[in-house]
Amino acid sequence: MKLFNNTFFTKFIVILICISGFMEMGMMIIGADAFNPNIALKLINKERSKCGLRPLTLNGSLSKAAQFQADYCAKVHKLTHSNPAGPIGARLLKFKYAWSTAGENLASGFSSNAESKVVQAWMHSAGHRANILGKGFKNVGFGFCKDVWCADFGALLK
Numbered sequence: 001m002k003l004f005n006n007t008f009f010t011k012f013i014v015i016l017i018c019i020s021g022f023m024e025m026g027m028m029i030i031g032a033d034a035f036n037p038n039i040a041l042k043l044i045n046k047e048r049s050k051c052g053l054r055p056l057t058l059n060g061s062l063s064k065a066a067q068f069q070a071d072y073c074a075k076v077h078k079l080t081h082s083n084p085a086g087p088i089g090a091r092l093l094k095f096k097y098a099w100s101t102a103g104e105n106l107a108s109g110f111s112s113n114a115e116s117k118v119v120q121a122w123m124h125s126a127g128h129r130a131n132i133l134g135k136g137f138k139n140v141g142f143g144f145c146k147d148v149w150c151a152d153f154g155a156l157l158k
Helices: 007-024 037-050 060-076 088-094 115-123 126-132
Strands: 028-030 033-035 099-108 139-145 148-156
Touching: 033 037, 037 115, 037 126, 037 139, 060 088, 060 099, 060 139, 060 148, 088 099, 088 148, 099 115, 099 126, 115 126, 126 148
Parallel strands: none
Antiparallel strands: 028 033, 099 148, 139 148
């Protein structure tokens, strides 16, 4: 019995396996861009640890909301905490995150795989630093598109 003797099909399957492997390692692939949310999480938690704060955990709903916002900002070529879906609170609900507190950090001008530079820039900005070190936050999600980075912070309703 002859299975597939199609070079295109074989290459397609190899690409799918590679992408699947990256996703399992925590790497997000957006078009030709890539970033690792686990690296960003580690860097943010390192900053929180310096202040005696509990570490944040990655949350899939927050990651979807952050990616949605990064995509929108890249599309309109503007950093904004709002979009047609509404402000951050409305967007988090859209992605099924029933929040009690929420915050958002945006950055632009950083290439892919620049987690360290982005977190460092946020730590040098009072408002962004306040979100990273927010005592009320328990979760975080990250998004990246072109040169736009987004971190959505939150805590679920009890």
